[in-house]
Amino acid sequence: MDYHALAERLLPGTYPPLESYETMYPPRDLPKGAEVTRLAPSPTGFIHLGNLFAAIANERVAHRSGGILYLRIEDTDLKRKVDGAVEAVKSALRYFDITFDEGAEIGGDETYGPWYQRRRADIYRAFVKHLIEEGRAYPCFCTEEELTALREEQTAKKEITGYYGKYAKCRNLTEEEIYKNLDAGKPFVIRLKSLGDPGNKIKFRDAIKGEITVTENDQDVVILKSDGIPTYHFAHAIDDHFMRTTLVIRGEEWLASLPIHLELFDALGFERPRYGHNCSLMKQDGETRRKLSKRKDPELSLEFYREEGYYARAVKVYILTLLNSNFEEWYLKNPDADLNEFPFKVEKMSKSGALFDLDKLNDISKNELSKLSAEEMCAFLSDWAQEYGTEAQKGYFSDREKMLRVLTLCMGIGGKKRRKDFTTASQAMEFIRFFFERPAEYEASRAEADRKPILEGFLKSYRREDDAQAWFSKVKEIAAENGYAAEMKDYKATPENYKGSVADVAEILRVATTGRANTPDLWSIQQILGEEETRARLRLALGQTL
Ligand code: GLU
Numbered sequence: 001m002d003y004h005a006l007a008e009r010l011l012p013g014t015y016p017p018l019e020s021y022e023t024m025y026p027p028r029d030l031p032k033g034a035e036v037t038r039l040a041p042s043p044t045g046f047i048h049l050g051n052l053f054a055a056i057a058n059e060r061v062a063h064r065s066g067g068i069l070y071l072r073i074e075d076t077d078l079k080r081k082v083d084g085a086v087e088a089v090k091s092a093l094r095y096f097d098i099t100f101d102e103g104a105e106i107g108g109d110e111t112y113g114p115w116y117q118r119r120r121a122d123i124y125r126a127f128v129k130h131l132i133e134e135g136r137a138y139p140c141f142c143t144e145e146e147l148t149a150l151r152e153e154q155t156a157k158k159e160i161t162g163y164y165g166k167y168a169k170c171r172n173l174t175e176e177e178i179y180k181n182l183d184a185g186k187p188f189v190i191r192l193k194s195l196g197d198p199g200n201k202i203k204f205r206d207a208i209k210g211e212i213t214v215t216e217n218d219q220d221v222v223i224l225k226s227d228g229i230p231t232y233h234f235a236h237a238i239d240d241h242f243m244r245t246t247l248v249i250r251g252e253e254w255l256a257s258l259p260i261h262l263e264l265f266d267a268l269g270f271e272r273p274r275y276g277h278n279c280s281l282m283k284q285d286g287e288t289r290r291k292l293s294k295r296k297d298p299e300l301s302l303e304f305y306r307e308e309g310y311y312a313r314a315v316k317v318y319i320l321t322l323l324n325s326n327f328e329e330w331y332l333k334n335p336d337a338d339l340n341e342f343p344f345k346v347e348k349m350s351k352s353g354a355l356f357d358l359d360k361l362n363d364i365s366k367n368e369l370s371k372l373s374a375e376e377m378c379a380f381l382s383d384w385a386q387e388y389g390t391e392a393q394k395g396y397f398s399d400r401e402k403m404l405r406v407l408t409l410c411m412g413i414g415g416k417k418r419r420k421d422f423t424t425a426s427q428a429m430e431f432i433r434f435f436f437e438r439p440a441e442y443e444a445s446r447a448e449a450d451r452k453p454i455l456e457g458f459l460k461s462y463r464r465e466d467d468a469q470a471w472f473s474k475v476k477e478i479a480a481e482n483g484y485a486a487e488m489k490d491y492k493a494t495p496e497n498y499k500g501s502v503a504d505v506a507e508i509l510r511v512a513t514t515g516r517a518n519t520p521d522l523w524s525i526q527q528i529l530g531e532e533e534t535r536a537r538l539r540l541a542l543g544q545t546l
Contacts, residue, residue, distance in 0.1 A: 001175045007132035009182060010139055015126035025112055025242035034067035036246045040236065042074045045082035047092045047302045050251045054278055055098045056319055057249045060344035071103030072239060073116045076232050092302045096312050112243045117235045124230040124238055127268060128190055128223055136267050137223060139188040140170035141181045168220045190224035196263055207247060207276030208349045217259035233260050241270040249276040276346055282353040292356060299358055309384040309425020314365040322354040366420040374407040384425035393429050396436045402528060406435045409524050435528060438537060439515025447504040450482050454508045455542050457481060464531040468523045479505040512541035
């Protein structure tokens with residue numbers, strides 16, 4: 001067969017000589033050992049935890065080695081494309097402090113761009129044409145219906161599905177048949193003529209998993225679709241070569257495609273980057289462990305962390321804990337260090353399923369948030385509220401002084417021990433709501449029966465000028481007047497002599513003021529609310545109209 005003539009017929013026109021691409025995208029001028037890594041999402045709009053794991057690993061490896069991290073958009077499949085997806089990826093990763101050096105909508109050195117695969121169609125076609133000329137690729141005229149029928153036949157026979165070996169019908173078309181199809185205007189795709197044999201096992205050194213064995217590919221995969229756009233497999237091989245990627249860290253789900261990728265690199269005569277396949281994220285579900293699922297687990301989506309208002313550093317600390325076995329120990333010794341100082345190593349990445357545990361993340365979050373100053377916490381909450389908060393929540397920040405006092409109190413700043421009540425921004429905003437909004441409902445209190453005389457007694461004696469001690473003496477008096485022990489120790493000694501203790505009286509006041517039975521120090525809360533508001537709330541709790 002005259003492959004040159006066929007190539008010209010299938011992809012007419014002159015393309016630059018292949019060597020010219022080597023000069024156009026020269027090896028990068030980087031120090032020895034510098035790694036070039038990438039993130040290559042499809043613009044589907046869904047960016048998940050697995051992407052973030054890979055992103056953090058790729059980012060750390062690139063930047064610790066003095067290399068480059070770039071963003072490439074794999075948009076070969078138009079059906080999956082969603083508007084605004086690139087911005088969504090970038091903003092999700094920015095939140096977690098992943099900075100790209102180059103890439104789609106990043107700016108920086110354009111030498112290795114464009115960074116959208118659809119804009120690189122000419123490069124791909126040049127190489128497809130070359131493979132046809134070499135007899136390593138051929139046109140396939142099979143229709144969707146024929147391929148479906150083939151799949152059904154293979155499934156019925158319990159054979160591996162796909163276009164390979166004896167099933168690769170168009171692989172054996174004669175020259176005459178091919179031209180007849182072309183003359184008839186039949187649409188076609190270009191497939192790789194695989195030389196692999198699944199009986200052959202290849203030893204492969206994975207940067208994370210170590211030595212693994214994979215089966216040689218024998219699928220004649222599509223490399224160029226009928227619209228002249230390559231498939232992801234083919235495009236990524238060309239791109240990783242010409243963008244001079246040295247290491248690809250990606251999810252384990254890509255391991256199944258690895259044999260195809262290995263054959264493509266060989267067919268193209270390219271040296272391959274190293275690959276590291278990161279283990280899947282697992283979740284404990286009752287007795288069993290299973291993969292995190294898009295349908296069942298909202299925490300798989302990165303949007304979840306922003307909507308809930310997870311503190312980015314906390315998420316990063318947790319992910320680093322799962323990514324590198326020695327991180328936890330390092331962090332214990334360096335709790336306030338810049339996380340980028342951690343000596344991240346691909347070799348230390350875990351080889352099998354990492355268990356993702358939201359409770360563990362929540363603990364880390366509480367701890368990280370308890371390190372913030374009131375100003376830092378205010379900025380964090382305010383950023384979250386601007387994006388995700390209700391109108392009322394946005395309003396909480398109009399009196400900054402008040403907010404700082406609220407946070408100082410709730411976080412225990414200046415007290416004996418920092419409190420760790422805040423997990424996420426949304427939870428913290430809910431926690432502090434009673435400072436800004438009057439209670440809409442009241443939790444139950446133990447001394448419910450004496451609510452009225454207790455609240456009335458308090459309203460009568462309350463003075464904002466009272467210090468904490470004077471305030472508490474008055475509460476004790478009210479307790480005594482109503483048959484409650486003013487001193488805890490008396491109550492403990494002879495509980496039968498009392499209706500309850502001063503703690504029950506304070507609870508009535510607390511619930512009336514805040515709606516809640518558990519809050520930070522009530523005197524301090526009333527100080528922040530001010531006399532007028534405190535009185536108003538107590539009267540509302542008594543059912544009075546203001
Ligand atoms: N475009 C692929 C994705 O959507 C990237 C696969 C790879 O990293 O090679 O995840």
